[in-house]
Amino acid sequence: MSTLRLDLPGGGYPIHIGSGVLGSADLLRAPVSGDRVAIVTNEVVAPLYLARLTEALAPFDPAVVILPDGETQKALGTIDRVVGAFLEARCDRATTIFALGGGVVGDIAGFAAAVYQRGVPFVQVPTTLLSQVDSSVGGKTGVNHALGKNMIGCFYQPKAVIIDTATLATLPDRELSAGLAEVIKYGAIGNRTFLEWLEQNMEALLRRDPGALAYAIETSCRDKARVVMADEREAGVRALLNFGHTFGHAIEGAMGYGRWLHGEAVAAGMLMAARLSERLGWLAAGEGERLRALIQRARLPLAPPAIAPQRFLELMAVDKKATRGRTRFVLLRALGDAFLTDDVPEEALMALLNAGA
Numbered sequence: 001m002s003t004l005r006l007d008l009p010g011g012g013y014p015i016h017i018g019s020g021v022l023g024s025a026d027l028l029r030a031p032v033s034g035d036r037v038a039i040v041t042n043e044v045v046a047p048l049y050l051a052r053l054t055e056a057l058a059p060f061d062p063a064v065v066i067l068p069d070g071e072t073q074k075a076l077g078t079i080d081r082v083v084g085a086f087l088e089a090r091c092d093r094a095t096t097i098f099a100l101g102g103g104v105v106g107d108i109a110g111f112a113a114a115v116y117q118r119g120v121p122f123v124q125v126p127t128t129l130l131s132q133v134d135s136s137v138g139g140k141t142g143v144n145h146a147l148g149k150n151m152i153g154c155f156y157q158p159k160a161v162i163i164d165t166a167t168l169a170t171l172p173d174r175e176l177s178a179g180l181a182e183v184i185k186y187g188a189i190g191n192r193t194f195l196e197w198l199e200q201n202m203e204a205l206l207r208r209d210p211g212a213l214a215y216a217i218e219t220s221c222r223d224k225a226r227v228v229m230a231d232e233r234e235a236g237v238r239a240l241l242n243f244g245h246t247f248g249h250a251i252e253g254a255m256g257y258g259r260w261l262h263g264e265a266v267a268a269g270m271l272m273a274a275r276l277s278e279r280l281g282w283l284a285a286g287e288g289e290r291l292r293a294l295i296q297r298a299r300l301p302l303a304p305p306a307i308a309p310q311r312f313l314e315l316m317a318v319d320k321k322a323t324r325g326r327t328r329f330v331l332l333r334a335l336g337d338a339f340l341t342d343d344v345p346e347e348a349l350m351a352l353l354n355a356g357a
Ligand SMILES: NC(=O)c1ccc[n+]([C@@H]2O[C@H](COP(=O)([O-])OP(=O)(O)OC[C@H]3O[C@@H](n4cnc5c(N)ncnc54)[C@H](O)[C@@H]3O)[C@@H](O)[C@H]2O)c1
Pocket: 042, 044, 045, 048, 069, 070, 071, 074, 101, 102, 103, 104, 105, 107, 127, 128, 129, 130, 131, 134, 135, 136, 137, 138, 139, 140, 141, 150, 167, 168, 169, 170, 171, 172, 175, 178, 179, 262, 263
């Protein structure tokens, strides 16, 4: 097992990574400060891992909230239902909330914990590759709105992140690939050495080699923690973690939440951002091709679905990175060297959208 730390002025937390840590009573009970716990999970994850978490938390007798599966659950109505379940179970301010599941459960449970009685402690126990490398770390919580992805939420840091890599054994292949999109993102935005490692180890990751997965998860969490420690509230460098997301979130919204997985939309979005970088003369063609090849080997989509350019623009107009009415994009100077800019001529953007990628 390895442990990283994410330190912030408001208090830091450990990120424990290891196979079988879901069975570790010591690790799971350490972040519990009060005398009660509640677990938020979903109908897919509960039959697989709820008993193990409940056993590890004994003698606490957790209140359990089991949500339906899927991205469409990331909606304000779900927060109302989760808060209702907490109230019915008489959860008080000394109740620690555990999020057991993928990014959807983590974003919902984290936001519910942030607003329940104005804030109760919570712990992330991520069970998808995507949530283990990205969503469980850094404190972005929230839900979607019909007009935009993650439009309702807040920054609210967990007390601990406990990553049991053994849970990935039951993850469907399509979900594993979706997680690899965010892993590739770390290489593309700021870690060329890691990108080269991914080029050499993609097959090992796809066949779920435990050593390769552990290395990819640890490197991703370390990179993300470093960025979050430098800029918790996304005033600057944290925006780079949004590489591929300006296009990706628009794809998710245009298709209807859940049709394209988040990681799939981010993969196509990263390639759109790379192509835009090439069109604007920032990125050499060979670099974009290298990213395309890696995304293809991760079994991820290489191009967006058919979306009218006007619709794309409408959806991107609400992107949270926009300032003074101008959409900002994360572009590449090279693989491993990303930057944020609002200096994207409309003709270049329209040419990209009209080209279908
Ligand atoms: N907060 C953040 O910083 C952040 C970062 C990245 C993504 N996100 C959000 O995360 C969400 C995507 O997360 P995700 O990719 O984990 O999707 P998800 O939570 O929908 O999980 C994917 C699927 O796998 C199932 N599942 C979970 N663990 C499993 C396991 N061990 N075995 C078998 N099945 C399992 C889930 O029930 C679901 O069907 C999106 O809403 C995205 O916006 C948030």
